Amino acid sequence: MLKVYRVNRVTITNRPTHGWRINGAVIRIGNFLDIYNNTVCATISTLADGATDTFSCGGMKGRYMIVHIPGDQKILSLSEIGVYGYLAGNMAVDGAATQSSTFMSWFAEKAIDSNRGLQKNTSCSSTLNETNPWWRLDLRDVYKIRKVVVTNRNDCCPEQINGAEIRIGNSLENNGNDNPICAVIPAISAGESYNYSCGGMEGRYVNLIIPGDMKILTLCPVLKRSFVNMQFNSRVDLTDPSAREKVLKQLGSVLADKGFKNVTLRWSQTPKRVIQKVNADKSHCGNGK
Structure with a gap:
């Protein structure tokens, strides 16, 4: 698929005749050219x-x-194959967010917009002060979720997140707040x-919900940064600063x-100029004196 994706589902269309030949076929997803090192998605029984x-x-x-x-x-004969998914990364950014209420312009979607709001009145979501405030993310499909990353506000009141429940499931009963619990947040430091x-x-x-009266639920997006150190030789x-630029x-x-467009490049230190000396071979061939 040229790039690494998270695959939601695969559709297989069988041949119009002799369809029994596909029985027992295995669908695998992974990053290895050795097919048996990749993970089994499903087995086609018939x-x-x-x-x-x-x-x-x-x-x-x-990939x-x-x-x-x-x-x-x-x-193995196949009439058509469909692979449905998205580029691997943060599933939240492609989802749809909503919350129980909204404080001023602190809309639900600001918790997943990748613009981390760590200063006052910037991009975080927030409910009003209310009973059992909640925030919900619709992933638009069913996924197996390994982890949820939560970022707390940094402007004030980091203790407001204490006791929040993370719930995951497929039901919208009680706005999704009755789905099974993944974790309870005891506390998160400001901005962390x-x-x-x-x-x-x-x-x-x-879902994230804080049970109780007079509660406020504020969430900020996760800022994903990667740092790569490179070292190379150049003629x-x-x-020279202009040459470095x-x-x-x-x-x-x-x-x-x-495809790497949101990249910031800088020199971590000023390169050093090293002149390599080439040792001439002073030996002589043959038996010359």
């Missing part, structure tokens, strides 16, 4: 001639989707993010062509 069936992969992560039939003397393991719980909806004199622009252009 599929009628010309029929289409959908197999849930629960957000499995991989390759493989269909194979184990055993000897097998023939914390990971809560959900062990692959399945669900379309992720260009990188002690040119190298960064060239590198940025290459990364953009590869």
Whole structure:
């Protein structure tokens, strides 16, 4: 698939005749060219001639989707395959958020907009002061959820998050607040993010609710940053600031062509100029004196 995706589901359409040949086929998702190192999404027990069936992969992560039939003397024939998912990363940013009430312009979707609001009146969500305030994320499909990352506000009142429950499931009864509990948040320091393991719980909806009266639920988005240190040799004199700037622009252009557009490049230190001496071979061939 050229890039790593989280695969929600795979659809298989069988051939119009001799459909029994597909019986026992295995669907695998992963990042390995050795098919048996990839994870099994589903096994096709049987599929009628010309029929289409959908197999849930629960957000499995991989670059390759493989269909194979184990055993000897097998023939694999497929009329059509569909793979449905999204680029691996934060599932929340593609979801739809709502909350029990809204304080001024602190809308529910601000908790997932990737613009981390750590200053007053910036991009965090917040409810009014109320009984049992809640926030819900609709992932638009059913996933196996390994972890939920929650970021607390930094402007004031970090203790407001204390006691919040993270719930995951497929029911909208009581606005989704009756779904099974993944974790209870005892406390999160101001402006900090914390990971809560959900062990692959399945669900379309992720809820946060603070039980009790006179409560306010405020959530801020998670800021994802990656740092890569690079070291390289160059024939260009990188002690020259203009030369260093040119190298960064060239590198940025290459990364953009590869799809990495939100990248900040800088020198962590001023490069040192090293002149390498080449030792001439003074030995002589043959028996010359």
